[in-house]
Each structure stands twice: as C-alpha cells, then as structure tokens.
Amino acid sequence: GAVVSQHPSRVICKSGTSVKIECRSLDFQATTMFWYRQFPKQSLMLMATSNEGSKATYEQGVEKDKFLINHASLTLSTLTVTSAHPEDSSFYICSGKGGSGGYEQYFGPGTRLTVT
Amino acid sequence: SQKIEQNSEALNIQEGKTATLTCNYTNYSPAYLQWYRQDPGRGPVFLLLIRENEKEKRKERLKVTFDTTLKQSLFHITASQPADSATYLCALMNRDDKIIFGKGTRLHILP
Numbered sequence: 292g293a294v295v296s297q298h299p300s301r302v303i304c305k306s307g308t309s310v311k312i313e314c315r316s317l318d319f320q321a322t323t324m325f326w327y328r329q330f331p332k333q334s335l336m337l338m339a340t341s342n343e344g345s346k347a348t349y350e351q352g353v354e355k356d357k358f359l360i361n362h363a364s365l366t367l368s369t370l371t372v373t374s375a376h377p378e379d380s381s382f383y384i385c386s387g388k389g390g391s392g393g394y395e396q397y398f399g400p401g402t403r404l405t406v407t
Numbered sequence: 408s409q410k411i412e413q414n415s416e417a418l419n420i421q422e423g424k425t426a427t428l429t430c431n432y433t434n435y436s437p438a439y440l441q442w443y444r445q446d447p448g449r450g451p452v453f454l455l456l457i458r459e460n461e462k463e464k465r466k467e468r469l470k471v472t473f474d475t476t477l478k479q480s481l482f483h484i485t486a487s488q489p490a491d492s493a494t495y496l497c498a499l500m501n502r503d504d505k506i507i508f509g510k511g512t513r514l515h516i517l518p
Contacts, residue, residue, distance in 0.1 A: 295450075323504065334411070334496070334508040335451065384450045388504060394439060396506065398450035 293319040295387050297399035304375055304406055311371045312402045314385030320365035321387030325396065326358075329382040341368055375406040409435040411509035413497055419515045420487050428482040428512045430497030435507070437499035440473050442482050445494045445511060454495075455482075487516045 294317040304310050314324060323342050327335040339355075341347035341362035349355045359371040368387075372379055382403055386396040414429035430440070438459050443451035457464045457473045457480070464471045470483040484491050494511040 297450075325504075325506075332416075332510065334510045335506075337505055337507075340505070382448075386450075394456065394500065394504070395453060396504070398443075398452070401448065401450045403448065 293317075293387070293389070293397040295321075295385065295397045295399040297383075297385060297402050299402060300400065301403045302405070304404070306376055306406055307374055309371055309373045310375055310404060311369055312383055312385075312404075314368045314370070314387070314399050316366045316387040316397070319387070319389050319397070321368070321389060321397075322365060323388045324362055324368040325386045325388070326360060326368075326370050327384045327386070329384060329401075335384060338370075372404065375404070377406045380404055380406045409433070409499075409507055411435075411497055411499060411507060413495075413509040413512045415512055416510075417513040417515065419517055422487060422489060422516050422518050424487055426484040426487045426491070426514055426516070428495055428497075428514065430480040430482065430509055432478050432497075432499060435478075435499055436475075436501075438502050439500045440471075440480050441498040441500060441506070442469075442471055442480075443496040443498060443508075445496055447494075451496055451508075484514075489516045489518050492516045 298313045326338045329335045339347045339349045347360035362368040384401040386398045410433045412431045420426040441456045442454045445451045472481045496511045497509040
C-alpha cells in the first residue's frame with residue numbers, strides 16, 4: 292500500500308507555544324488529507340479535511356484558529372497547534388487519499404504531542 | 408447521533424482458534440464498513456472494506472460479514488497467531504470520505 296509519513300513522531304512542548312506536525316505522502320499524490328486526534332482508549336476523531344490548495348474544512352467543535360492546517364502541495368499537509376495547552380496533549384494522525392476515485396485512505400504513523 | 412460499538416474492550420483467544428470481533432452501529436447508513444488494525448503508538452492499518460450491498464468479504468485468514476438490517480459487522484481471524492495481537496478498529500464511511508471509527512477491541516492471542 293501507499294506510504295504516509297509524519298514528523299515528528301513525538302514532541303514535548305511548553306504550554307503557550309506552537310507546534311507544527313508534518314504529514315507527507317511518499318509515493319502517491321494525496322489530493323485530500325485528513326487529520327485525526329486520538330485520546331487514550333478513545334476512538335480516532337476526525338478534526339478536519341483538507342484538499343490541496345484550498346482551505347480546510349473543520350469538524351464541529353474543532354477550533355480552526357487553534358489548529359491551523361495547510362495543504363500546500365499534493366504530498367504535504369501541516370497541522371500547527373497554536374498556543375498549546377495540556378489538554379491538547381494527544382496522538383495526532385493524518386491520512387491521505389489519492390484522486391483516482393478510490394475509497395482507501397492511507398494513515399501515517401501518528402505524532403504523540405505532550406504539552407507540559 | 409451516530410454511534411459505533413465494538414463488543415468488548417479486550418478479548419483473549421487461544422492460539423489456533425478463531426477470533427470473532429463484533430461491531431454494531433446506530434443512526435447511520437454507511438456505504439462502506441472497514442476494519443483496521445492498530446498497534447500501540449502507531450496509526451491504523453487498513454485490512455478490509457465491505458460495501459453496503461455485500462454480505463461477506465475474505466482475505467487470507469480474515470473474514471468480514473456485513474448485515475445492514477441488523478446494523479452489524481463480524482470480523483473473524485481464523486487460525487489465530489500471537490502476531491495477530493493488536494487493537495482492531497471498526498470504521499464506517501460514506502461517499503463523503505469521512506470515516507467514523509469505533510473505540511476498538513484489544514485482541515490478545517495467547518500462545
């Protein structure tokens with residue numbers, strides 16, 4: 292299957308700082324990328340959907356000014372958590388979907404964010 | 408609101424036996440139902456997808472059934488091995504590409 296990478300895999304930051312997470316599709320062009328968040332023992336929750344070159348669509352309850360998403364190219368999307376707080380500590384996972392009309396999304400390995 | 412329930416948080420199965428995981432959902436009519444495997448600290452890995460007009464799908468030792476009347480899917484792993492130990496996620500998807508995940512069932516295959 293297609294490969295999606297995330298960087299960094301783990302990050303610890305201080306409360307009030309911003310953190311950027313990168314999501315790359317390595318061997319396919321991801322026309323659509325999705326960002327999820329997973330708290331311990333909880334399900335993955337979709338945060339936002341982004342199409343290359345356009346603004347992201349956020350799910351209800353997700354603050355767009357706090358979670359900035361940029362999908363500048365067909366192989367790269369970034370999620371920036373601005374003014375992070377301890378409650379933002381979570382496992383952030385991205386997925387990419389190609390434009391061939393298929394249904395499959397390819398998930399990245401996730402980024403563990405800890406805000407102290 | 409849409410809800411997905413996976414039968415139990417954890418399931419212990421003896422090696423060599425068939426493991427059966429259950430996924431029930433309410434307030435939703437998915438076009439597709441998917442099963443993923445997730446290992447600790449990792450992203451989910453796609454296993455199988457079954458469409459709303461399909462009853463059963465197989466892939467190697469895996470079998471998925473889908474009953475849209477009961478709003479239920481069963482996921483079977485035959486001849487289970489310790490390497491099959493992981494969390495298995497049931498997920499629903501419609502044609503808008505949005506995936507709704509269940510909390511998962513942690514499967515332990517005991518040697």
